[in-house]
Amino acid sequence: MKGLKLGQFVRGNSIIHQLDPRTKIIVCLVVIFSILINYKWYVILLNMSLIAAVIILSRIEPAKILRSLRKLRYLFLLTFIFQSILTSGEPLFHVGSVYVTREGVSLGVSTIFRLMILYLCSTLLTMTTSPLKLASGIESLFAPLRRLRIPVHQFSMLISAALRFIPTIIEEAQILTRAQRSRGAQFNSPSVIVRIKSMAAVLIPLLAASLQRADDLAAAMESRCYTGGSNQIRISKLRFGKKDKLALGLVSLVFLVFVFCI
Amino acid sequence: MPVIEVKDLSYTYCPGAPYEKKALDGVTLSVKRGEFMGIVGANGSGKSTLIQHFNGLLCPDGGKVIICGQDTSVKQRRDELWKKVGLVFQYPEQQLFEATVFEDVSYGPRNLGLGPREIRIRTEDALKKVGLEPESIADLPPICLSGGLRRRVAIAGVLAMQPEVLVLDEPTAGLDPLGRDMILNLIKKLQQEDRTTIVMVSHSLRELLTLADRIAVLENGKLVATGSPKEVLHQKDFLALPGIIMPDYLQLIHALAGRGKKVNTGISAMAEAELEIDRLLKEICGK
Known part of the structure; x- marks a missing residue:
């Protein structure tokens, strides 16, 4: 894979990068909920313009994000096709006994946009927030759950470790793919069984290496006295500043009005 | 006629991204049949990128790579190159995946579509070449072997395909002195007895000075010296080159x-x- 890895953190110093991770997570949740509750065109438009604004402010090249959207094109296409033929309503045209309805087409288009918004907003979150900050944000947001004896710290450690190793594992998969290809593994063979067997040649060593690494990581953490308890202190404390209050206030207000009132 | 011909090769990772990196920049190089070519360079000098062009894993961004008379910019030819050029990656022991040593070593020959008899002969032959007893080791699972033994099994997996050209990326990294000598002797023997063309990447100048017929020196993606060990030592002041120890x-x-x-x-x-x-x-x- 040449190019940027999906949702990989891009170091930067823009306003979006500087925001508190909690703000970004909450806004992300607001966007996701709004688009799940209400998918009228103006809510989609509002979300798209918010995402566009974030992309511009974060100074991430838009072309790169759009390119990553291309990977989802089949999902979009299938969604659109199924929505447009399976929704009942006023028929537009038909092929044999399959009717394409007006309601279906409009639902299909809005579903594509909703999927796109879900994808973009989570991608932007991970692209502009370092895994460490993301984890401390999650931990801080879920802190009240500690009263219910839910291991919040361990949970956030889990997430940050997982996020941290995504690029590593992708890189490793790449090397293994190449190594097996040079031993004749056929990843683009017309036969599905051959393809699956070739994939196994990559997945088995990849899994073995991941387990090994998990073991090493645990040993390294324990050797530095990590116990996973609550007596951990983060080096950089999260600060919920003026910018965050402003951003959060603005977004919540606009969304409340749009989603519930209009 | 040279087996490997590289003309003005350039390759860039992540073009257009903030991480854009020009890994190779105008490299011209040729390797004759039966020759032992050493490639030396510091970390990040483009050694691994260069050799991945030799068996068609990467397609040149600029310039040409011609292997055994085939231009690798054609995808179809690139996909066939693995039959001619065996590539041993860095830490190859990490790619073992089958349940037994025999099955893993025979993975390449099986993909070549050989008959069962030929597969058995080649696999046992390859295991003997790397100094392992086929009878005692063939049915063991690779996981229960030591790191050094696993490395040998992985190399046998490439040898079993009997490639015309063998490319090795730091085959001795992380081995003890005994394992290192064993691997180096094996490689030299392959060149002298089986007439296999060898390309070996290393950052140990010492290994290459004693083994290689010719050495190419890479620095920041550029070829800065090439020739016999003596010529290269004369051309390039290695004391001033970071990352390579004389x-x-x-x-x-x-x-x-x-x-x-x-x-x-x-x-x-x-x-x-x-x-x-x-x-x-x-x-x-x-x-």
Whole structure:
């Protein structure tokens, strides 16, 4: 894979990068909920313009994000096709006994946009927030759950470790793919069984290496006295500043009005 | 006719991204049939990127790579190259995946579509070449072997395909001295007895000085010197090159020369250095 890895953190110093991770997570949740509750065109438009604004402010090249959207094109296409033929309503045209309805087409288009918004907003979150900050944000947001004896710290450690190793594992998969290809593994063979067997040649060593690494990581953490308890202190404390209050206030207000009132 | 011909090759990782990196920049190189070519360079100098072009894993961004008379910019030819060029990756022991050593070593031959008899012969032959007893090791699972043994099994997996050209990326990294000598002897034997063309990447100049017929030096994606070990030592001041350590005996010779002693700095082998120092000592004692 040449190019940027999906949702990989891009170091930067823009306003979006500087925001508190909690703000970004909450806004992300607001966007996701709004688009799940209400998918009228103006809510989609509002979300798209918010995402566009974030992309511009974060100074991430838009072309790169759009390119990553291309990977989802089949999902979009299938969604659109199924929505447009399976929704009942006023028929537009038909092929044999399959009717394409007006309601279906409009639902299909809005579903594509909703999927796109879900994808973009989570991608932007991970692209502009370092895994460490993301984890401390999650931990801080879920802190009240500690009263219910839910291991919040361990949970956030889990997430940050997982996020941290995504690029590593992708890189490793790449090397293994190449190594097996040079031993004749056929990843683009017309036969599905051959393809699956070739994939196994990559997945088995990849899994073995991941387990090994998990073991090493645990040993390294324990050797530095990590116990996973609550007596951990983060080096950089999260600060919920003026910018965050402003951003959060603005977004919540606009969304409340749009989603519930209009 | 050269087996490997590289003309003005350029390759860029992540073009257009903030992480854009020009890994190779105008590299021109050729390897003759039956030759032992050493490629030396610091980390990130483009060695691994270069050799991945040799068996069609990467497609040149600029310039040409011609392997066994085939231009690798054609995808179809690139996909067939693995049959001719065996590539041993860095830490190849990490790619073992089958349940037994035999099955893993025979993975390549099986993909070549050979018959079961030929597969058995080649697999056992390859295991013997890397100094392993097929009878005692073939049915063991690779996981229960030590790191050094697993490395040998992985190399056998590439040898079993009997490639015309064998490309190795730091085959001795992380091995103990015994394992290192074993692998290096094996590679030299392959060149001398089986007439296999060898390309070996290393950042140990010492290994390559004793083994290679010719050495190419990469620095920041550019080819800065190429030729026989002596020529390369003459062309390039390795003492000033970061990331590559001169063999200790050459460091000594250069240090002596730096102090005004009359020594021949145009040598490459350890035996020559010994003679030089012996001569120098006799000269001093004679006075």
